[in-house]
Amino acid sequence: MRSQERHRDVAAYALGVLDEADAFRFEDHLMECARCAAHVTEFGPVTRQMMLYRRSTPRFVSPMTSPGPQLLDKLMAAVANRHRATRRRFLYGLAASVAIAAAAPGIMMLANGSDGAVRMAATDAKTGVWAQLTTADADMGSNVELEVKDAAGPRACRLVAVGRDGSEQIVTSWTVPDHDARPITMRGSTAMHIAEIARYDLRTAQGQHLVTLDAH
Structure with a gap:
């Protein structure tokens, strides 16, 4: 797995959809990449929402259903937007405070x-x-x-x-x-x-x- 591919796997790893071998390799990469470590943490709220969804999913939905590439792309975009919004809130707060x-x-x-x-x-x-x-x-x-x-x-x-x-x-x-x-x-x-x-x-x-x- 090339370095750029490891960066792209951050969403799949955070959501637990990587296979065991790829997850093991990504964890090795995570120890050396501060950017990916930060992104994994930022997926925390999304992961919790997915867990809540899984618990409330009707039984007729297959338990083996996993996020597809389009969902991962949407989640990556959502995390990026949240990242920018959070950054703006912090900057506004810092500018307004002592x-x-x-x-x-x-x-x-x-x-x-x-x-x-x-x-x-x-x-x-x-x-x-x-x-x-x-x-x-x-x-x-x-x-x-x-x-x-x-x-x-x-x-x-x-x-x-x-x-x-x-x-x-x-x-x-x-x-x-x-x-x-x-x-x-x-x-x-x-x-x-x-x-x-x-x-x-x-x-x-x-x-x-x-x-x-x-x-x-």
Whole structure:
């Protein structure tokens, strides 16, 4: 499977319609491609809608029915439109709110924008990782935009939303380039609303803690 074909398989992988061999190869690609990792996360709301549809599908519809190429193309277009709309909302909110300066080591900053978005930033004194997060409630949970500066790459990382009940959900994942401290921006979503989230943890894929953003 060529690299460009792997990029195109992101929708099929997120919806679980790749065969076992192709899924295995795509997961290898996913560890090295931050763009595809972000796209897989963005398919979260679509995947949940598909699961709800499957549960409510009448029994006379074949359980082996799977999305065809046209449906995958439509879903890709829908995710792209949602991506652009979410980006616009974040930019409008950021322009309307008070600018938040980069946090000093060990300091966390939190602010509520006039658009209802919540913004926070923190730097971990031990790891040196800086993160800034903007989140806003959505119909099925909340949308998140994350900016990270991490010079300790290469390594695969993830953002985890920790609920007030102790439950955890992966919001987005990415790969830090080799010794590159330039900021990386990702977008994702979670089924939890802002009021249900106690904090956001940035961790490596192996579970190492990088920085925490408290959502108090």
